[in-house]
Amino acid sequence: MGSIKVMVNGMPGNMAVNVAKQTLQDERFELIHHSLTGPEIADTEYFIDSAKIMLIKPAARDQAITEIKQKEGFFVSVDYTHPSAVNGNAEFYCRIGLPFVMGTTGGDRKRLLDTVSASSIPAVIAPNMAKQIVGFQAMMEYASNTFPGLFEGYTLEIKESHQKGKADTSGTAKAMVAYFNKMGINFPEQDILKERDIEVQKTRWGIPQEYLGGHGWHTYTLVSNDKTVRFEFTHNVNGRDVYAKGTLDAILYLSKKVNASTMGTVFTMADVLKGN
């Protein structure tokens, strides 16, 4: 088996650069030295060490992609762009016939799924590429379906910490609230304790200095009403490597699906985890 060609769109964004770096270091992949970028980006190229990546603006993308397809043959596209670009990019990939991994959050998600379903390509679409966190969420979903009311009479505390720039509450924490509700705990989303203060993150949470700019820490604490039982679940992610690694797994999975001629199908990270 040869290596899989990958085009990572969204450079010079953090996640796109991180995934591109990983593909450069990994023999299973070959990075295409082009990346779709936003209309607001002034630079025309971006360097990852000595690798020069040409940045392609929306106006130039149709012609550029035709040339890239001609030169490279089959490749997988990865999208870490911007919520405002999600739907437009998906329609572009589908129109050109480019199987893609969508790691960008936001946009109209329903329309995103419909776009792929009506197309001739398969895609992996996942708001969270961290495999182990996706697995943990699946565990909680399973419990909430299988044992509704399991934690009746328990009180819940949820706290999360993310880099200062993240304005909204953690999507993972919100998804977990829905599972805990099903398990018998009356807990509204707005009770999630959201930490964005760098000083508190350093001193009280113990988050390492180098990850203050990029982390996702979550702790869920359940206490029985007689206070004799305490459950605590924690998942702490520093940096973005785990998401990049999950993206690589999604690329491998998608390329298998392309070989099996799977058309118009949306896969999730749970599918990638199951691997079938």
Add this chain to the structure above:
Amino acid sequence: MGSIKVMVNGMPGNMAVNVAKQTLQDERFELIHHSLTGPEIADTEYFIDSAKIMLIKPAARDQAITEIKQKEGFFVSVDYTHPSAVNGNAEFYCRIGLPFVMGTTGGDRKRLLDTVSASSIPAVIAPNMAKQIVGFQAMMEYASNTFPGLFEGYTLEIKESHQKGKADTSGTAKAMVAYFNKMGINFPEQDILKERDIEVQKTRWGIPQEYLGGHGWHTYTLVSNDKTVRFEFTHNVNGRDVYAKGTLDAILYLSKKVNASTMGTVFTMADVLKGN
């Protein structure tokens, strides 16, 4: 619906007394004031507040149970006795036709299941009656079956603390090792860190003084090989109330099964949790 009559065997043992106490305080149950006890017990009666419980030695149990059945009609038996009594007691319950909840651990578990299967009664048999912990174990089992290899490349630490008298390693921790192994972590059972030192439990674990004599604390920590991801799962139980409450749920469940004329069937706490 009237209250359910319950005979709790194993007094004056801690768990039997705890369950009996709970039934005395709970209108859904009516405690039968007799309890099977071991041959080594000198006392012939035991007081829970003002309630006098007659203790029945093995030699006297056949005659006593005939009289109790005549007087009380239908009742559910609960067994918190001794590992050495598990199989003999189960055979006794089956011979007399007494549906039972077996909370006693140990004995020949295969023979125990066979005894019930060949009988005309249903039974709930569960080495762990804490509903939420059973639910958590089921979650991990689900993940290990659905996502084998989920934690590949992770290191694991398991530590547990129990009262000084507990000689063996936590059975729950051992069950969890099997799930983690399936999820890709090479971790042998003997690496479980077992705390039985009262001073360490007090000072380093922060276990409350009043629960040093009866607690089960467990923490599982998973760290990715690049150290950027950390999962931690904790379940801490103080005292025995959660097990007693789970036992009450098992009694309710079993009595429904008796009404539905379910014969020769073994149910687990997972069945009780699902409630169907």
